[in-house]
Amino acid sequence: MRRGTRFLALLPLLLLSGLALADGRQTVTVWGMSLGPDSQGLQDVIREFERRNPEYRVRILSMGAGGMNPQKLMTAIVGKVPPDVIFQDRFSISDWASRGAFRPLDDLIERDKGRDPLTPRPEQYYPAFWQEACYGGKVYGIPASADTRALYWNKKVFRENAAELRAAGLDPNRPPRTWSETLAYSKVLTKFNKDGSLRQAGFIPNFGNSWLYLYAFQMNASFLSPDGRTCTLYTPEAEEALQFMVDGYKLLGGYEQAQKFQSTFQSGENDPFIVGKIAMKIDGDWIIPWMALYAPKLDFATAPPPVPDDRFHHRGRFRNEKDTFISWAGGFAYAIPVGAKNVEGGWRFIKFVTSTEGRLIDMQGQNSLERKRGRTYMPRVSAQIEAGRLGFERFKPSDPRWANTIKLHIDLASVSRIRPATFVAQVLWDEHVRAVENAASGRMTPKEALLAGQRVVQQALDEELGKERFPVIDLRLPAAIGAGGFLLGCALLVAAYRRQRLGRLARHEAWAAYLFVSPWVVGFVVFTLGPMLASLFFSFTQYGVLTEARWVGVKNFVDLFTLDKQNILKSFANVLYLGGIGVPLGLATGLAVALLLNSAVRGMRYYRTMFYMPAIVPGVASVVLWMWILNADPNRGLINFVWARTISEWFGTQPPGWLTVEAWAKPSLILMGLWGAGSGMILWLAGLKGIPSTLYEAAAIDGANPRQQFWAVTLPQLSPIVFFNTVMGFIGALQQFEGVYIITGGNGTGPGDSLLMPVYHLFNNGFKYFKMGYASALAWVIFAIILVLTGIQFLLARKWVHYEAGR
């Protein structure tokens, strides 16, 4: 009997699967990993999984570089088309879980515990890594990899500078173990060119993969209070850690100098560490296979990352500390998004791929691939203790240099700290990056920088923790009011129509007209009026789509001008820059070309095509092209190639870093825009042709020279076009999105927020975090600013725009 019901329960599933695919197999879609020439191991795991579970077919989609674009995943989850499994950076799992985007796995673990030997158990994992994938006492992800950080030092560079190191009282045969030693070594190993730029750096504090996290963890700082309600980004400990980084940058001649140096770094055989451009760096174990490939003979060694002097000597506040060395690790985990179509298949895949067996198949496959290519396989650190141990035993490289390096990374796993599991993980990350940038570049003191970041994180925390005080509202209510209002409006319109008392013919014509304009009317109601009202309503709520909406009153608007003030001001300042400098420049360029064209009689068509062509190049392609033209490396980027051979030679300066430095990022954007100034040129040309020649004749009779004619006749006659284009240019700058999205790759806002634009800010809030309410409020502010700007320009226009009388 029981068996029968179970079978019945399965029936719909079977029917569904039959519908899903012709070959009767269900698809398990996995996002965030890539199948390609380098992933034989993953191939093998998938093949073995499909062999054991013939009812499933696995489909892997990488969705962009470096794993998953969060906006893409969030949009898919909210849009109800999520993948079945997501391979996700572990530290952000709590963030996703808090927003209701991931499904807790406890019920599945509980169900399969003891039944299926592949079911993951917490005790199989390093506790820190397991904890990182949990949130609010529930398990949201099963950890896969772990990437501990170690200090890599180039022995050859140390040897070459042995005499100088000895003179400074340092041992050239060992790496630094403490912070002060690190700075001392770095000082000796840093070399400058004659013009003051860096030739070789001893140690760049934030190069490789250390971040403030490592140094702060070594100081025992934690960025969040244990209850997770208070952000403690600023503590004296963290300040000390940041001060160490700032000191490290000072040695190199400042942050900008180091950034510029870094922008010349290449990859492959020319990697800065391999060629000795930097003597020491802190990096994760993912670089090992890659170093073995490009620098098989490199004379280097690894050591635990240097720690604060007091910690090393176990004195002061570290007197009772057990661990001398501290590292930090992140890594990936498998999770299941909410709304996944095929939870069972996804869960089975996760169980298999994270089991010791699955991990070993993966390593075996990768091992055989590497050997076939004539390379050495380098097993990675695994979050699962047993898999990591067995993998190292079976597949460790014979060369002791690599084996020791991997061993060190594995050993560091037990002293590795993790980033706090919190729903503000991403914000905390972004803000800590910003704090490092602010402090290292000298814009703020370490304390100010940390406090500024802390404020932002605390705001995000308070927002989430304090949301309970706002009443939940049922979205059906406003929808009903809206629908009611709409029906009432319709009724009123119908009544108004009735009152017209039209004749038969007129009625006929009216009805035909209503049919003719109905597409726009329907579109207006559905795609403009409805969304507008909805947007207005949302701007007074807090709504994450996956969570319920709460009525917050004008809080969103207040936040715009208080908590988020800095971003908002910066974004509008950027608009002002683009509009104030870029728009006039664009207009002038177009006008200059048009004036030339207007006087050239022959070849007009040819020139016009040449100047206009850039304007019709698809925006995406144009930005991608310019990103390469503006590459900072003078041997790659077209503009810096010319710059380095002319202006740099004459003035003895370095070519600018363009998109990589704050001061030049917006000029780069303007330059890209100028390339498309051809469309304005066409407009000017039409305007010039429309100026009556009698005006010029009259001016000539009055004795005006060509320059006076331009200022007295041409420009006033063209002023309506100037005016129109200025307005449109400003509105365009305000809505700039595509360019900055492509340049930043959708991550970050450019160096020093120099590419933070209002609509881009709105997009991030709206589609990355799904803060519907806040983003809507921002949209209305943008709208208001457009209205005000246009109004001002119309007012000013009265003073200078010349309209032909009678027009």
Added chain:
Amino acid sequence: MSGALWFLVGTLALWAGWIAVARAALLGVQLAMAYDPERRAGRAKGAWLALAVGAALLAIAQGLPIDPGRPVPEAPVRIPLVWVLMPFTAWLALASLAMVVVRIIHAVSALSPQEARQKLGAAAVWLAVGIGSFWLFRRSGDEAVVFRGVLPLSYVGAFALAVLFVATAALMVVTARSHRLRGLGKGVATHTALVLGSVLFGIPFVWLLVTSFKESRDMVSADGIRWVPRVWVTVPYDDPIDPLFEVRLDDGRVVQANIAEKLPNGRVILEVYRPFSQQGLRVERSMDEIRRIPKDCQVVTATLEGRKVKAFIAQNLMDGRQRLRVLEPKELEGREFLAQPSETEPYMVTGLRWQNYSDALQFLPPEANYGLTYLKNTLILVAMGLLGTLLSSALVAYGFARLRWPGKGPLFTVMLSTMMLPGAVTLLPSFLIFRSLGWIDTLYPMWVPAFFASAFNVFLLRQFFLNIPMELEDAAKIDGCSYLRTFWQVMLPQVKPALAVIAIWTFMGAWNNFMGPLIYVSSPENMPIAYAVQLFQSDRGGEPGLIMAFATMAMLPVLLVFFLAQKYFIEGVQLTGLGGR
């Protein structure tokens, strides 16, 4: 700072002095050629004055310490250059100060006290602006930097520059003498400027094409950019030791593969070699299901027994060495030997690497079907967008332009005012609407709205419909045409030019739509080209050759349409007053 300041003053004096001397020379030549005594006197006076000023300035410059403050390249002639870098506010302050001086001079030389007062008022306003911007400049904490530069020239270069200068001046003097010649001179100058400008605008295209045809090893070199692409020569070779096979995969795709393993039952396991997206994939086949094909082997120059030979790489071995097979000289042809990659030099000839284009397509995920899927999706967007926009805009515009109905005025005002509404306001709720329709990860959100007419297009078409004479419509009405038929057969043909313009804009908009797919599409099956370009750029960041090839392919259709329909593009800009960007 003072060194920089002296440099600034000295350089400016030097340049101004030379310009004054040049002007004196020019006037001197004119003096020699002028007949009118009155004019001669004027010229002579001007020439002496310019010469005096120039000499004074040059003398001052000579006396000032013009020191670049750094070692400069050795050159016979060194011309000082100066460049002041200051924030925008500082420039504004400087300009305002200049305006104050100019206005005060105007006021002093004014004819009436009223005019003088007016000029003084203007001077006061400029003074206020200047002080304000100076205050802003001081507050920002930025500094003005004087860059001291030197233009090193060889004797030949300096001489050539001088000759060019003199020739231009002479030309100007000569052409100034006759009206016909003046026109010619002006034409030459204009065309020179235009040619230079179009070259400047065209260089990015040239760079794009050149880069898309380059080998990846030629992307960076210490001697700068390689403008003539080279290709690594390959020869087809059917290698008996490591043969290449053509294999049909289970999904019907044909790929190239090597044998990875021979099974005891006579079947083999093959490992995919190309396309890149499938590389490493293993399939099992029997020998008669696969077809042996020659592989493309790269040609290198190497040394064999002390002789230089031309050979090709037959196989990359497991231990990193390469198996080479000699091509030249003749007596060694066919000999095989092993070499390290470092011992060989690639054999490159000038040519285009078309392979970047096929490689770029092969790197795409398998779902993209070598980019055809992207093209298909974009074409769907374009076709449906065109159909929807043209049809709905024309219908609605006709309704607004030619028919009388209650409520037309207010509704038209509403429609016009929606043009002010930025897309950002409706972005989020629209997403929720499409979500509730289950349209996320489909193409519908990007073309369905086109069927509901956009205000701008309606407005444009309405203007055109209004200009059609009433008689035409009346005639149709008398003939008994229905409204729809009148619209379709009589009115629509009259507004073809406007429709063409709208079609062009719609085509461009649909082809370039980036934000739409970014928000709505996530699987490769539904991805249009514009978004694919961005993903490709972030995926293959280190390979400019492939990226440029892909970008070229993405913009080629648009450029093609542009060349075919250039007239409508230009009309469109003029008609709508919009730049199209």
